[in-house]
Amino acid sequence: MLRLTGLTKRYGARVALKALSLSLVPGQFVALLGPNGAGKSTLFQVLTGLFAADEGEVEVAGHSLGRSATAALRHIGVVFQQMSLDLDLSIRRNLLFQADLHGLPRRLARQRIEEGCAQLAVDADLDRKVRELSGGNRRKVELVRALLHQPSVLLMDEATVGLDPKSRLDLMKAMRANVKERGVCVLWATHRVDEAEQADRVLVLHRGELLADGSPAQVTQALGEPTLEAGFIRRTS
């Protein structure tokens, strides 16, 4: 589904990703757990084609990102850390714009927009400007947008920052439903250990390298402390 081989990204002399190799399979919620500066955002920027890697390969659903970027990127959906909706357009206009970018027929686009917004309980606000929405609802719209073209890989970068517990739960629930019902593979970048503990698989990233990879229990054991939080703090401080 998503395969990284020897992925390296440098900013001048600073190495942000160091020969990173891993494979993700469909239908998994994978937490990418790393402290500030671990390389999570850099990885997402490379995976979405914003930056080219200096070395290594990315393959998405069998397509090389380097050689067939359009085909590879068609299988990726992303919610970045920074909100990128147009504040002066309604939810519906924002989402229709995205659907047009993906070449979705209008009827199908309208249907997916309505279904997606209903699933995240923002359908009552479809014709309101994004500017008028709460931060939590803006995030939900971003998730609907990321899923419009039905990607097989969903990247979420610190998606719950600034959200209250109920909004965080709603977002997690919608993401989980996509994992279960559509077999989406979610890579969820976070520095919150409580979120990583809910994942099917945890990748611990530190200074651009993988420190541990496995179920939350396996990773806790690999980090050598009684809890994931204690191990994560000790090994990444």
Ligand SMILES: Nc1ncnc2c1ncn2[C@@H]1O[C@H](COP(=O)(O)OP(=O)(O)OP(=O)(O)O)[C@@H](O)[C@H]1O
């Ligand atoms: N544009 C840039 N120019 C130079 N260095 C950068 C740039 N972007 C990131 N870095 C450096 O690369 C490393 C990885 O940063 P990155 O933002 O990918 O980490 P992160 O895990 O996403 O951190 P955070 O949790 O704080 O968002 C850090 O050392 C950072 O200072």
